[in-house]
Amino acid sequence: MNIVVCIKQVPDTAHVRLDPETHTLKREGVKSIINPFDLFALEAALRIREQVGGSIIALSMGPPQAAEVIKEAIGYGVDEGLLLSDRAFAGADTWATTAALAAAIGQIKGVDLIVCGKQAVDGDTAQVGPGIAQRLGRPQVAFVKAFREVSDQRLVVERQMDDGFDVVALPLPGLITVVREVGEPRPPSLKGKMRAKKYQVPVKGAAELGLAPEQVGLAGSYTQVVKVFAPQAAGERRRLEGPPQQAGTQVVDLLVDNQIIMLGS
């Protein structure tokens, strides 16, 4: 099975701390990492390859330094990588992002399955996977949490829903996005890391994808950020001083008085 895994380079938000004074992000020394959800996508792809054979291409879009996440993916054991990088891609919303990613996948021969992480932790949109599927006209199942059947013709997967899960059959070629329940990502391997060190990441720009500058990046985006501001502190914030027992009693009283909790009967 030929698999494409879409990965994204993001700031390591798990290690970002808030400045207690200004409530802004302390960005100094924040590393760039593979989007954590994409590690589950990689793991899912690696397991599928173990089961039915085939090859995996890791695909990313980003600035030149995003080649690092492709190399990391090589370290985890994917076969090849491809980076889409072009100044024209900058500022893309999900519409313009899927334009580039779908064009790149369309140029790869015989792709049976596209695997994406559920969402990226910097944007949290969860829109890119379904967007790619639609552009390529392929069936999709989002939020896959387990595989019940894997073959070259179809997958039978469990799709996480808010109140449980669905068992869905997906004919291939198709696309899935995965959640963390698909399985804990394996560590990278020493042989993979050694290969990654020497690996030259292929790079394609808009022209090589057959896309005009106005189809990608900021210019090719339908949405536009018009304002950015710090979240408002909703309501009053207060510390309840005094001994712990007293504070415990007091907070219950306050919650009751403000009708936040109902005593009911």
Add this chain to the structure above:
Amino acid sequence: MDYFFSEEQVMIRDLCRQIAEERIKPVRAELDEKEQFPSEIMKALAQADLFQIIIPEQYGGLGGGCLENCIAVEELSRACCGVSTSYAASFLGAYPILLFGSEEQKEKYLPLIGSGEQYCAFALTESASGSDAGSIQTEARRDGDSYVLSGSKQWITNGGQAGIYTVVAITDRSKGARGATAFIVEAGDPGFTVGKKERKLGIRASATAELIFSDCRIPADRVLGKEGLGFVVAMRTFDKSRPGVGAQAVGLAQGALDEAAAFARVRKQFGKPIITFQAVAHMLADMATEIEAARALVYATARFIDSGAKDISKVSAMAKVFPSDVAMRATTNAVQVFGGHGYMREYPVEKMMRDAKILQIYEGTNQIQRNVIGQELNKEYGRSQ
């Protein structure tokens, strides 16, 4: 301190550190509490190619040496010695095949060990035969194209988990120490069973079990080297593996220092962090100094062994005895720095102290190591006179 590792060595260290932090630390207390073999972690170590480290390249391995092994073992031990023991024991079982195996044996077994598909174990100790390896009772009798093993081995690390065992048995009791032979026994060989799993003070994630051979019949081509080489196989194996125990000790002691120093910075008494009290600071200073000395000794010995040096018994013993004594002191003092907290199972240092003790005992007690060093000194100074 910078020990001028190669790029590959740095890669091994960083990868092992990552696995230790992400996979081992979160579950080490539970594995210890439940005395549970770390199957998931061992699988991850295999996926990370860590069982390939000392396997030669022609068998699909990475062709690393003693130093690479020590780097990996140290980092894993920093998080949990129970896990690192399970890992290192596989190499302990593999060394006899690496050192004395025939081409056929290497081709058959090394790829299985390197991929982590099968774990390995080394079986020498018996209930009545500890430091006095010459007193082993397990016998192997030649019978046509096979050998028939009978007897039992005690306290075998990875017993029941391993697929491949290297077993030392007596083939000719009249020849004394030259009458022992090393064999490869596979899980599933007829007459080979695994007895009870031991309950231990420390390294409780590791599986320690009895191996029972009741007329266990194995093909004659399972002999390692040749008949009579059993003790040579064992001694050469230990010469290679002892710095690994030293590396376990360095990692464990470092882990204890990490915990103790971090705790001493946040624990306040008399209105100040306790690290600002000289009594505590000096304990930490001694721990740090001894650990660095032990680490330097382990690395230097490993590099010496990797250079192809022949006379390695003495330095190899030194690289086990000193670090393991350091680890015992460092973990005991880490508990002391934690005070009452340290005695509680909620904090990791009491486990570290329990884990440390075995390092002074297994793969030759520290008393035996000192004997080895003493005998070598006697030889050296005898020559120079």
Add this chain to the structure above:
Amino acid sequence: MVVIIDQELCTGCGECVEACPFEALSLENDKAQVNDACTLCGACADICPTGAITVPEVERAADDRAAGAQGVWVFAEQRQGVMPEVVAELLGQGRRLADELGVELGAVLLGHGLDGKAGELFALGADVVYMADDERLAALNDDIYTQVLARVINEHRPEVLLAGATSLGRSLIPRVATAVATGLTADCTGLAIDPEKRLLLQTRPAFGGNIMATIICPQARPQMATVRPRVMKQGPRQEGRQGRLVQVALNAGDQARTQVLEVVQELEEQVNLTGAEVVVTGGRGLGGPEGFELVRKLATALGGVVGATRGTVDAGWIGHAHQVGQTGRTVSPKLYVALGVSGAVQHMVGMQSSDNIVAVNTDPNAPIFSIAHYGIVGDLYEVVPAMLDRLAELRGQGA
């Protein structure tokens, strides 16, 4: 394309560097410099004291879809015949937006066996219901749902379409937005109308919730957004309110390629995290897995469910289904109680839109206190029993 910095006017004060959410600005030789990370959001231009920064107009392909598009629509998701609460919230918000724009509020309902559902939508404020009732729509198959929804949109051309940021909505709606070629803003927590331009101002948390971004879709239509559940207010329910029902027929060729073989509803408490009124969460400060017993007690007393931080889940103290935060569930209950939770950014992202946050932690500098409405510095093992006692006392069960 990046912002334009007038090097003459720039004084090198660095305020723009601080203000930029995308790390696109830096100071070099005491002058502001911009890199490709710039998204033209304008945060720097707003703050620049000397007016040295201007945001250039982006030239986009002409798109006249705004002309002629009319109406606010809500995608009324249902699953197994049950519409989640968010549908009522969307209709409440949609009604307000529609009234402001002076247009109709439409609702789109796809499924099978939908008898009575349209009336429900009218009662909740819809003027028109577009309903496709067909057995091929019985379960969620994104491709056929997309075909039908996109066809209805293209035919009737609403200017706004809102959907719930539920699993179903976030699986389907991005595909629909792509199919009709328009912009989509995910997981909005604020929606308003710019009356001059008739644009939908879509506000959502970005960068781990540490900044809010307001996003518009200036040309393409409809302006689409998924909306976080439990944020918008439901409107008044008017029984018997009438509306116009438009039946949508499927084409003969409409066929799903995926096939839903089984629908499994799990009724365990954890699955309701997202919809819970009260969430009581335990963090590493509990000290061990047994600490969750106390968390459970308080959750039960408050009629809520148990949440957990990533640290406790990773340590194996509790199952991942309980995890709140970026790699777990996003919640916005009426009351969120954080016990022994320090407040890692990735956790706070998942709960900071809660209406009321109570935090108990021994560390007075724990970041959780920066967003807590009621902060208690103290040992949770002293505070929580006192809370339980007080609750019992007030309920007349004696302390």
